[in-house]
Each structure stands twice: as C-alpha cells, then as structure tokens.
Amino acid sequence: MNAAEKLEIVCAKAWPALVEEPLGEWVLRWADGFTGRANSALAIGDPGRPVSDALRAVCDFAHARRIPPAVQVVENSRLERAVAAAGWRERVEHSAGHQVVVLTGPLPSGPAGGAEVLDQPTPEWWELAEGTAEPGPAQRHVVTTGKVGYGVVLADGTTAGAVRGALVDGWLHVGRLAVSPAFRRRGLATTALNALADWGRGHGAERWVLQVAAGNAGALALYSGLGCSEHHRYRYWGPAPRTCEDREP
Known part of the structure; x- marks a missing residue:
C-alpha cells in the first residue's frame, strides 16, 4: 500500500x-x-x-x-x-x-486569541459548520465519532468561526472550517486553525491533513499560507x- x-x-x-x-x-x-x-x-x-x-x-x-x-x-x-x-x-x-486535493503539513504555531476547542459541538457550532442546530443521526455520527475537537471563535458575543479536528494515528484531520459572512476577512479562519493546531499538538499530533475541493482556490491559498502542500488527489x-x-x- x-x-x-x-x-x-x-x-x-x-x-x-x-x-x-x-x-x-x-x-x-x-x-x-x-x-x-x-x-x-x-x-x-x-x-x-x-x-x-x-x-x-x-x-x-x-x-x-x-x-x-x-x-x-x-x-x-x-x-x-x-x-x-x-x-x-x-x-x-x-x-x-x-x-479533491489532499494537503498535509506541520502543525503551525500562531495567535489563537478568542478561539477555543471544545469537546462537544454546541448548537451554534452546528449551525455555522453544518447549517443546522438539529443534526440527524447519520450526520451526528459522522461528525462526533472518534477523538474530535470543535474549534470556535467568538466575536461580538457570537460564534463567528468554527472548525472540526479529528485525531487519527498521530494525524490531525481538519474539516468543516466556516466563518460567518459578517465576520469574514478578519483572520478568524486562521485563528480557528491555530487553536485547533494547538489542541492537536497537545494530543500528540505533529502534522495535519486536509481534504479540499480542487476548485476551492480560497481554501487552498489559506492552507498554503499555513505551510500545507499537496500530497495527492x-x-x-x-x-x-x-x-x-x-x-x-
């Protein structure tokens, strides 16, 4: 293999x-x-x-x-x-x-002020990351099974950013990154990812892996700026x- x-x-x-x-x-x-x-x-x-x-x-x-x-x-x-x-x-x-492009890279170290990683997703996390505060059984199973952390960024008293991280075999798998439209272009995506990287590092991960649609130029540029490179597709x-x-x- x-x-x-x-x-x-x-x-x-x-x-x-x-x-x-x-x-x-x-x-x-x-x-x-x-x-x-x-x-x-x-x-x-x-x-x-x-x-x-x-x-x-x-x-x-x-x-x-x-x-x-x-x-x-x-x-x-x-x-x-x-x-x-x-x-x-x-x-x-x-x-x-x-x-889909599969990216890998070392976990970055950067400012994560205003962000935290939760053990359970809040209704606000679900709403921002998945578009619903009441996920169905299959959706909940996929998103919550395993050793998972739920990154949130608070701004103006609301959940403005969200991301999911799962630990598997020493890797931090990153997905469901979302920033509320009203709070975009403030660096909140990077803040959320930095907080998630800190969480992953604290649980023994050294590298992360991300799956990004080949047409998502914005996400590819964001992750490239954080040190990721293409592994395969x-x-x-x-x-x-x-x-x-x-x-x-």
Whole structure:
C-alpha cells in the first residue's frame, strides 16, 4: 500500500460513515446522503474480486440504501484506470466538487486569541459548520465519532468561526472550517486553525491533513499560507448510463 492509500485510510477513519461494510480491502459506506466521503465506496487496495464485480457490489449496496453509486479513488492510480475501463465516469455532478486535493503539513504555531476547542459541538457550532442546530443521526455520527475537537471563535458575543479536528494515528484531520459572512476577512479562519493546531499538538499530533475541493482556490491559498502542500488527489466516479442497470434512486 502506497503513501496516498495509507493517508486515505487515515482520512476515512476521521470521517466515519454510519454503515461501513468491507469489500475485500475496499469499504462500502452509507450515511444517509451526508457528504460524498461517507456515501461512497473507498476504493483502496484489493477488493478481493475483479474490479467490474466489485463495482457491481458497489451498485447493489448503494441501490439498497437509496444513494447514488459512487467510488472514491486516488487520482491517476491503477485502480482509477480500472474503474474507467469498467465503464464508469468521473462524477462531475458531485455538488462539493468531484476532484479533491489532499494537503498535509506541520502543525503551525500562531495567535489563537478568542478561539477555543471544545469537546462537544454546541448548537451554534452546528449551525455555522453544518447549517443546522438539529443534526440527524447519520450526520451526528459522522461528525462526533472518534477523538474530535470543535474549534470556535467568538466575536461580538457570537460564534463567528468554527472548525472540526479529528485525531487519527498521530494525524490531525481538519474539516468543516466556516466563518460567518459578517465576520469574514478578519483572520478568524486562521485563528480557528491555530487553536485547533494547538489542541492537536497537545494530543500528540505533529502534522495535519486536509481534504479540499480542487476548485476551492480560497481554501487552498489559506492552507498554503499555513505551510500545507499537496500530497495527492482523489476523484469520485459513478456508473455511466446502463453500467449499473439504470437503477439510480
């Protein structure tokens, strides 16, 4: 298993689906439609059968749970070429962006005044990071499972910034960074990330990993300024018409 595949497994552990079933070394995942990562098959390693048969199993799993069939696969890998050869296509309709850049870097040290990392998400954190103060069971499972910290930045008496960090195998996985529109361009995103980095360092992490849509230029620039660089990319693939017997939900 190469470095990109190993890091994909770390990221998957940091964002666990409500249902996970092994398919050889692949993992079938379902979380009631909450995020592509938690509702696609992680195609890493050997599925224990021909790739075309594994993709049929992905279809069956997805159809039974009323989600679109999809696989998450390292870009330009042997497996991605095999998925393409089986008649699947890049899932460009994925709303968050079908091509994702995985960034890594050392944890930064910087000012974190006004920010703290909580052990539990507050209703205000949920509202800012996820757009709801009442998450459903699958959403709550994905966001709260594991050793997780919830960064918040307070400004003018309100939660103006939010971020999530999960500790996995010595890595700090960062996600769900959000700043309220009324408080943007004040450096609050960096403040939240610095606080989360301090928290991660205090729990034994030395490096962090982030998954950012390739089209999100602002986020990529922010993380680059904090010392992150591209490790690899992955893409979502889905069945072409008739490849999955047209049983889309």
